[in-house]
Amino acid sequence: MAVGTQYLAEQPKLRTTSLVIGGIALAALLAAPFFLYPIFLMSILCFALFACAFNLLIGYVGLLSFGHAAFFGGAAYFTAHAVKVWGWEPLAGILLGVAGAAGLGLVIGFLAIRRQGIYFSMITLALSQMFAFICLQVPFTHGEDGIQGVPRGHLLGVVDLNEPLAMYYVTLAIFLFGVFAIWRIVNSPFGNILKAIRENERRAISLGYRVDRYKLGAFVMSAALAGLAGGTKAIVFQFATLTDVQWQMSGEVILMTLLGGIGTMIGPIVGGGLVIALQNYLAAYDFPVTVLIGIIFVICVLLFRRGIVGEILELMKRKAKGAA
Amino acid sequence: MSTIFGIPTPALYGQILIGLINGSFYAMLSLGLAVIFGLLRVINFAHGAQYMLGAFAAYLLLTYLGIGYWPALILAPVIVGAVAIVIERFMLRRLYGLDPLYGLLLTFGLALIMEGAFRHWFGAAGKPYAPPAQLTGAVNLGFMFMPIYRGWVVIASLVVCIGTWLLIEKTRLGAYLRSATENATLVQAFGVNVPLLLTLTYGLGAALAALAGVLAAPIYQVSPLMGTNLIIIVFAVVVVGGMGSILGAIVTGYVLGVLEGLTKVFYPEASSIVIFVIMAIVLLVRPAGLFGREE
Numbered sequence: 001m002a003v004g005t006q007y008l009a010e011q012p013k014l015r016t017t018s019l020v021i022g023g024i025a026l027a028a029l030l031a032a033p034f035f036l037y038p039i040f041l042m043s044i045l046c047f048a049l050f051a052c053a054f055n056l057l058i059g060y061v062g063l064l065s066f067g068h069a070a071f072f073g074g075a076a077y078f079t080a081h082a083v084k085v086w087g088w089e090p091l092a093g094i095l096l097g098v099a100g101a102a103g104l105g106l107v108i109g110f111l112a113i114r115r116q117g118i119y120f121s122m123i124t125l126a127l128s129q130m131f132a133f134i135c136l137q138v139p140f141t142h143g144e145d146g147i148q149g150v151p152r153g154h155l156l157g158v159v160d161l162n163e164p165l166a167m168y169y170v171t172l173a174i175f176l177f178g179v180f181a182i183w184r185i186v187n188s189p190f191g192n193i194l195k196a197i198r199e200n201e202r203r204a205i206s207l208g209y210r211v212d213r214y215k216l217g218a219f220v221m222s223a224a225l226a227g228l229a230g231g232t233k234a235i236v237f238q239f240a241t242l243t244d245v246q247w248q249m250s251g252e253v254i255l256m257t258l259l260g261g262i263g264t265m266i267g268p269i270v271g272g273g274l275v276i277a278l279q280n281y282l283a284a285y286d287f288p289v290t291v292l293i294g295i296i297f298v299i300c301v302l303l304f305r306r307g308i309v310g311e312i313l314e315l316m317k318r319k320a321k322g323a324a
Numbered sequence: 325m326s327t328i329f330g331i332p333t334p335a336l337y338g339q340i341l342i343g344l345i346n347g348s349f350y351a352m353l354s355l356g357l358a359v360i361f362g363l364l365r366v367i368n369f370a371h372g373a374q375y376m377l378g379a380f381a382a383y384l385l386l387t388y389l390g391i392g393y394w395p396a397l398i399l400a401p402v403i404v405g406a407v408a409i410v411i412e413r414f415m416l417r418r419l420y421g422l423d424p425l426y427g428l429l430l431t432f433g434l435a436l437i438m439e440g441a442f443r444h445w446f447g448a449a450g451k452p453y454a455p456p457a458q459l460t461g462a463v464n465l466g467f468m469f470m471p472i473y474r475g476w477v478v479i480a481s482l483v484v485c486i487g488t489w490l491l492i493e494k495t496r497l498g499a500y501l502r503s504a505t506e507n508a509t510l511v512q513a514f515g516v517n518v519p520l521l522l523t524l525t526y527g528l529g530a531a532l533a534a535l536a537g538v539l540a541a542p543i544y545q546v547s548p549l550m551g552t553n554l555i556i557i558v559f560a561v562v563v564v565g566g567m568g569s570i571l572g573a574i575v576t577g578y579v580l581g582v583l584e585g586l587t588k589v590f591y592p593e594a595s596s597i598v599i600f601v602i603m604a605i606v607l608l609v610r611p612a613g614l615f616g617r618e619e
Contacts, residue, residue: 064425111604114611118424119369119563123607126560130600137593248557251432258429290440297433301426302418 029172033151038168044276045175046233051256051268052182053225058254059263060186061218062198065123066250067108067128068226071101073244074131075227080147080240081140090153090161094174094231101227102220104131109219113212116201125247132245146241150234173230178225179322183265192217226253248290255293258300261307270309288301331589332415337468339585345474346541348481349375351574352536353558354565355485356527358573359492360529362505364426364522366416368521372555373435374530378537380442383453393538394454400538401531410522420522435552442548450545477539484535485574492570502523524598560603565615572615 032041050072057063075097076134083093108131112123135141142148152161161167183190197204197211205211234240244248252275260271275293282289353371360368381400385391391399411434419426432543454460455473462469492498504511504518512518537551544550558577565576580599588595606614 008372064428070374089428111607115563118361118428121425121428122367122559122563125556126563126600129556130597133596133600137596166410247552251436254432284380286543288444290436291444292440294433294436294438294440297428297436298415301430301433302415305426 017137028038033165033168033191035234038164038199040276040280042168042171042236043233043280044273045171046229047253047276048272049175049232050178050226050229051253051260051272053222054253055257055262055264055268056182056185056225057218057222058257059267060191061194061215062119063113063215063219064254065112065124065219065222066247066254067112067126067131068222068253069126069228069245069247069249070128070131071105072137072230072233072253073225073240073242073246073249074104075101075142075230076234076240076244077135077147077229079231080150080234083153083235083240085140085205085312088155090155090235094143094228097231097234098224098227101230102224105220105223105227106153106216109216109223113215113219125250128245128250129247132167132247135242135245138283141240141242144242149240149296150238150240152235152238153163161235171232171236174228178228179269186219186265190214190217227317229282252293255297255300257307259296259307261310261313264307264309264313267307267309271307274308334468335591339589340582341468341474341478341585342472342588343582343585344478344578345581346584347578348478349536349540349554349577350558350561351485351577352481352539353380353554354530354561354573354577355488355570356529356536357558357562358567358570359488360526362570363501363525363565364416364420364427365424366419366431366526367424367559368440368526368529369409369428369431369555370406370435371431371533371558372551373438374404374408374533374551375540375552375554376442376548377407377438377536378481379453379541379550380537380548382535382538382541383451385547393542397535401534404534404537405527405531408609409523409527412425412526416521416526417519426537435555439548439552446548448548450547453541453546455542466499472581473542477543480539481536484532488532489570489574506556537581557599560599564599564606564613565593566613568613569615572613576614 035210050068053071054065054068057065057068075094077097078100079093079097081133082088082096083090089094108124108127111127112120115123136143152167154160155170159166159170161170186194193204193209195215196207197209197214201211230244232245255267256271256275259274260273261267261270278292279289282292300307306314353375357368357371360371378400380440381403382393382396385396385399386393403612415430415434416427455470459473459476462471463475491497492501500511500516500521504516504521508518542552561577561580562573565572565578580602583602584595584598587598594601
């Protein structure tokens with residue numbers, strides 16, 4: 001699944017372009033709540049971050065996790081419980097969600113990295129399904145009802161998050177932090193070793209790297225960042241339910257990443273935005289969302305496996321080559 | 325009333341029977357997955373949806389055309405197998421030689437389409453499907469009453485599993501199949517039509533799933549989601565057994581089904597997760613699976 005694009009970093013001209021695009025995107029994100037529903041935008045931000053966290057694993061280590069819903073939804077439960085029942089401050093609640101997701105990631109990752117390729121996907125799917133069953137049965141998640149009415153509270157006791165704009169900018173800050181963290185990880189020596197494992201695991205082993213440790217490390221980081229997205233979502237939407245831990249959610253995040261572009265930095269953000277916007281749009285119609293998601297899956301896999309952003313980058317690359 | 329470990333024996337036998345029946349479906353489905361994976365190197369996520377399609381085909385044949393259980397037992401697998409052949413020809417075929425994950429993602433998408441469509445048309449609620457008149461009622465085995473249909477399912481699934489195993493291990497076609505699994509290019513050089521073999525294998529695997537679906541229809545209700553919830557458990561079964569061996573897939577299916585049934589007796593809260601727990605233990609002790617070989 002190696003479709004990583006390191007092209008941007010290598011081309012100074014493209015780098016300037018990408019900085020300009022990044023600047024415009026940031027300005028657009030800052031201004032967006034004045035034009036669109038903040039809750040819709042926050043939903044996009046949460047899922048885009050989730051997709052970026054997922055992409056860290058598939059795009060840069062080549063591991064297809066089919067169980068990321070466990071981290072996203074699990075963190076939502078932990079955060080919601082801490083904030084609602086224990087009365088924690090929201091940021092502390094989110095951090096607990098992150099820690100919980102990282103812990104879950106450690107357990108699931110430890111088991112799953114014992115097998116490779118397709119088995120890895122099946123194991124993560126099975127273990128996350130097990131976690132979903134546990135969530136259905138343990139009392140603190142309130143079964144089918146979920147945890148409802150989570151108070152947004154005051155960030156650090158100061159900023160009133162019931163104010164939509166305040167909530168939006170906090171979500172945006174968390175999102176930017178998460179994406180920056182992923183960018184740092186990917187472009188660190190650690191990230192380079194991950195990519196080496198993705199390209200050729202045996203060679204990485206022969207070079208003396210303890211591949212399993214790196215894989216597990218990446219898995220835990222990806223889980224923790226998925227947890228950051230899930231915990232934030234619990235505060236934004238003020239509930240945590242079974243929907244977020246089930247396999248359909250794992251499928252959705254795969255779709256967002258695949259549609260946007262696996263192994264690209266902004267692909268998952270684009271994919272996440274598109275899928276959420278589409279779901280939002282379809283909610284008004286009778287057409288079943290699942291069918292559409294399935295169709296997009298099939299089209300992506302058959303026709304453009306690089307995803308939207310990946311295909312655009314490929315096109316630019318070819319053009320640059322033609323010009324040179 | 326006699327008891328074992330404080331459990332009344334009829335309850336124990338009853339749960340073992342239920343476990344055996346669930347195990348029959350685990351075995352049939354993991355068998356199909358293993359056959360498809362062996363040759364195509366594709367994990368067929370749509371396997372659960374094809375099982376659901378089989379059950380729905382039986383239900384629709386009965387409701388709209390008045391065609392009963394016995395013809396449906398043949399017709400439903402043929403229909404679903406034909407659909408699968410079309411899928412293989414026009415979609416899966418394009419992905420051979422690519423990372424096997426793409427096959428998983430494609431079949432996942434197909435599963436979503438099938439499930440979503442059926443849910444849209446028929447709703448999420450289950451539909452009852454009566455067992456055929458010849459197989460209604462129960463028989464007294466001396467230590468328990470057994471519904472005849474359930475006994476039939478266990479026997480039928482055993483026949484299907486052993487038949488498939490014989491087909492693959494003892495026939496010429498099976499020999500082609502096994503050799504193509506080892507080295508497709510070489511087999512093709514000997515004049516065997518490997519692409520056709522791939523198509524037929526996928527069709528056969530899907531037909532097996534559909535057959536399981538028809539058998540399941542009178543036991544579980546026919547519902548759009550019956551497949552996916554099952555296929556995730558079957559994935560765990562496949563991880564436990566390893567996909568290297570057909571016989572291993574079958575045995576693991578039955579054993580895990582019975583273990584799940586026993587858990588329902590002794591510790592019901594854990595019955596929905598016991599197979600996943602076993603999978604985790606197997607991964608710790610023997611990562612390649614009980615019957616698997618390291619690749």
